[in-house]
Amino acid sequence: MKIGIDGVPLTIPFPCGTKNYAQGLISALAKIDKKNEYLIFASQKVSIPKQKNFRFVQIPSFIPILKRQIFLPFFAKKESLDIFHYLEPFGSVIFKHPKIVTTIHDNNLNYTYPWVSKFLLKRLYCEFTKGAVINNSAALLVDSRTIQKEVKEYLKNREIYPMVYTALLGYNHHFRVIKKYKNRKSKFFLGMGDFAPRKNLVSVLKGYKLLPEEIKYSHKLKIISSTKESALRFRSLAEKYAISNNIDFLENVTQERLIKLYNEASCFLYPSLYE
Template sequence: MLIGIDASAGWIKTKTGAENYAKNLILALAKIDRKNQYILYSPGPLDADFGNLPTNFKIKILKYIKFWTHTKLAWEMFRNPPDILFSPSHVLPPLSPKKSVITVHDFAWKYFPEAYSKTSLWLQKVAVERAKRKKAQIIVYTQSTLRDLKKFYKISNSKISFVPMGFDRMHYQKIKACLPAGMACSAEIAGPYILSVGRLEKRKNTAGIIKSYLLLRQERKIKDKLVLVGKPGIGYGEIKNLINGADEIKKDIIETGYVNDKELRVLYSGASLFVFPSLVEGFGFPILEAFAAEIPVVTSNISSMPEVTNGAALLVNPKKPFEIAAAMSQILNKSALRRSLVLKGRSRLKYYSWENCARETLKVFESL
């Protein structure tokens, strides 16, 4: 069987959760499957991790132009269609084989359309509607996304496959290291700190994190700083106003902007706790990253977060800053609770592996 995969995620330099999912899944498929033939379609050279693919994996460069999926990839599907086309990003080209598979990551664009450009919203809408029209098999990796898929598009169960997400826990394992001296705010991050990772925006509830932190700091013995990792997004104006209005505590709220993978790993390892009260998530990779770094987690009791954590984190109403602050206070003041959450987080990681994700995805291909 010839399986074509949109591998453009391996070409993108700065990867988000969806691109990392695609990259790691492709590499895991390369480790477990020697029977089927694969073609990886990309607008340009894939990154170095794709340098040692087995002989049944071929890379085909379709030179980048705007709307690459809808033009170059579509034309290739017309001229040389594989038996199956897999799109890990959930966008199928207008022309695609009868047997096609996509992964739908989330419906954040339905809940927070203001966070997306008009072009992006159009592409998101077209992607799912096109997959439904073409009767593509749809992979989801959380029950939360599955519910949204049925809610918004009423797709039958037979066209949906549940495949557990993968994760490499060794990559974010706790390490002893100092932040690189060249990192802009490394000198400011001294002493204990609470960590938050994600774009500074409304959907990630960054304003709620700051409000809850200001409440937490009313406890005199708590001096932990708040480290916000991520670029500004929609609603950043309110976030900046909250920081500027924090008086003497303002200096303890540190924005790092974008950090590279090595810097992020060091930041996880040094944190006293991880706070992630997002308003909607397709999955929430940072939660697993925190579990791997052995730090306790406070996250939301809505969307996919309860399912991902499965009892290994303190769950809160993300719209109630006092509740978030109280959960953080419990972790910082109760060492037994902290140890318990770390152990539960470590145990929860056993459920997620790229090998299992690849095997279950391969079963989907072979069932068509």
């Protein structure tokens, strides 16, 4: 079979869940499938497996709004694909194919991208493209029970799509169960995320501030931020709460280092309000 994958999430310039999902899924496919042909469509060069059955297809990007709406369906149809997979639902409204599979990570834009609501045209574009892509899909993949429930409500419980709960499908195969991690050199709490209100990392900083001094002395707080902007804002808040000396701010953390940090942490703090 000839399978097309929307590689736009691979071009996201900072680490995030959608990009990690895309990288992990393609990595996993390369590991288990040497037979089917995979075409990755993106407007800029992205890293893909160095295998004969994986090919990069570059689409023009000189007019951003046309990148996915016109150029992607044009090049996808040109390749005569058997299946096409959107790695997020904001795709082309005109691309029709009998076997489109779409992954939905988040459904409620008020929670995930509150800034979008400030720009009416951007919000309308996102909602319109999401609705069109879902309607054009033959199957949907969701990676949390919350999103599965929301999508069913969004569809008004129409049982017209196979909906697969993927859980960890597509995530990096380096993750494995470790019974006991012996290389803990220091004690620390670990938090991560961007400055989106739903990630609730401000509460992590406030809670850490309230800890007894002896615990703050023995357990530093490490914050992994997805962008430089969010790291600067976290630093500013830490200074405001007078806890900056007890906090390490980490940026551009690789998947390998992230796994190491997960295992070394005394406690992982993730008080997200919506996932």
